[in-house]
Amino acid sequence: MTMKTKENAQVRYEELAAIDKQHFMHPTSSFKQQQEKGPGFIFTEGKGIYLKDIRGKQVIDGLSSLWNVNIGHGREELGQAAMDQMKKLAFSSTFSTNSHEPAIMLAEKVAQMTPGDLTMTFFTSGGSDANDTAFKTSRQYWRLKGKTDKKKIISRNKSYHGVSVGASSATGLPGFRNFPSLAPDFYYVDSSIQALKEMIAREGAETIAAFISEPIQGSGGVNLPPENYFKEVREICNQNEILFIADEVITGFGRTGTNFGIENFGAVPDMMVIAKGISSGYAPIGGMVISEKIKNELIELTDGVYMHGYTYSGHPMCCAVALKNLEIIEEENMIENVRNMGAELQNGFKWLAQRHEEIGNIRGIGLLGAVEILKDKETNTRFADPVSVKVVEEALNHGLLARSIVYEGQDTLAFAPPFCINKEEVETIISIIDKSLTEVKKKGLK
Numbered sequence: 001m002t003m004k005t006k007e008n009a010q011v012r013y014e015e016l017a018a019i020d021k022q023h024f025m026h027p028t029s030s031f032k033q034q035q036e037k038g039p040g041f042i043f044t045e046g047k048g049i050y051l052k053d054i055r056g057k058q059v060i061d062g063l064s065s066l067w068n069v070n071i072g073h074g075r076e077e078l079g080q081a082a083m084d085q086m087k088k089l090a091f092s093s094t095f096s097t098n099s100h101e102p103a104i105m106l107a108e109k110v111a112q113m114t115p116g117d118l119t120m121t122f123f124t125s126g127g128s129d130a131n132d133t134a135f136k137t138s139r140q141y142w143r144l145k146g147k148t149d150k151k152k153i154i155s156r157n158k159s160y161h162g163v164s165v166g167a168s169s170a171t172g173l174p175g176f177r178n179f180p181s182l183a184p185d186f187y188y189v190d191s192s193i194q195a196l197k198e199m200i201a202r203e204g205a206e207t208i209a210a211f212i213s214e215p216i217q218g219s220g221g222v223n224l225p226p227e228n229y230f231k232e233v234r235e236i237c238n239q240n241e242i243l244f245i246a247d248e249v250i251t252g253f254g255r256t257g258t259n260f261g262i263e264n265f266g267a268v269p270d271m272m273v274i275a276k277g278i279s280s281g282y283a284p285i286g287g288m289v290i291s292e293k294i295k296n297e298l299i300e301l302t303d304g305v306y307m308h309g310y311t312y313s314g315h316p317m318c319c320a321v322a323l324k325n326l327e328i329i330e331e332e333n334m335i336e337n338v339r340n341m342g343a344e345l346q347n348g349f350k351w352l353a354q355r356h357e358e359i360g361n362i363r364g365i366g367l368l369g370a371v372e373i374l375k376d377k378e379t380n381t382r383f384a385d386p387v388s389v390k391v392v393e394e395a396l397n398h399g400l401l402a403r404s405i406v407y408e409g410q411d412t413l414a415f416a417p418p419f420c421i422n423k424e425e426v427e428t429i430i431s432i433i434d435k436s437l438t439e440v441k442k443k444g445l446k
């Protein structure tokens, strides 16, 4: 940037920042921080793993924005797919059995990619509404089968399922439920088979409609399940007539090195919730996928209309973009790259742990990984003042947009870079974390 363009960019930044403060209510943000400091970045463009802001600062997008820009930024083919579809048919309804080619072809594509007999997709605009759809549908399913008491939904502590009334009610991170009057009949369980069994015994299987879980918890800290957890969950759900819903919003479409996260753990759910990676964030779309068995039972048992549908269920442009995105992931063997670069990321974590005694609890699968910062590894104690927040701040100075997770007393750094990342770029991320942590340590840890 020349001096003059830099000055102009600063002027425009300030103009936009003033308007932002006055008119833009941000999602999951601090009102006070916005008013005191203005917007964080005002991003203007993206390419591959990089984002650039209005003042010309370039950063690595270490979490693929919100774990969603999986193919990376700046893929013009997706813009072309959106334009082609909009020129032909920008919108038509899919209510009352009307249909269009992009939704039909995307539903088929999803069915080809999912494990087991998960074959039919209901489309939404994102993950929260897809979870609400799964909750309503699972409760309705039992009602149609005459089991009207089966209403409770069990989710895991530290889970994140979104922010609609139903999805926040299912979220096992209490901070997200800190709103009055969320939905009834949601229960939270610790991540052990014993705890699940105890809850079912306590509440009564005849009152439980579904158990929902992310295959790997994302926002809760990139937490892998205990050994054999989902195999046992599958059995318990079968034994107790409880539907098993896998929330694949983060883990779906390649993030863990397989099409879906649950495939790593040898179980097939009855329903799957999808969003984010289906379109890599280029268009807002999500969905609920149901098994052939549930589909057939719903067909048989439902008299009249399934009274549930969003205006944008199966939006033609979003479906066309998602189809193109999935085609790119396949044609460019991106899931293989996720596996290879995931291994590099884990090597990087190990290297960091050798250099910094505070780094522990290294974990991850594919391009979904985390490290924790610990005061004492043996007792698993954290520093009183979370270190990861300071590392993230410092990393920005070195060109990395990273994510710290401090819910529930954690001090975690989470990583989920775009699938197009290469070895040098993984190494850059690791070396920035190394430098940033070194600098934070120099200032003293409390």
Ligand SMILES: Cc1ncc(COP(=O)(O)O)c(C=O)c1O
Binding pocket: 066, 125, 126, 127, 128, 129, 131, 160, 161, 162, 163, 214, 218, 219, 247, 248, 249, 250, 275, 276, 286
């Ligand atoms: C596992 C999981 N489920 C559901 C959601 C909610 O999706 P959305 O924000 O698209 O409503 C998210 C979002 O981060 C998520 O991570």
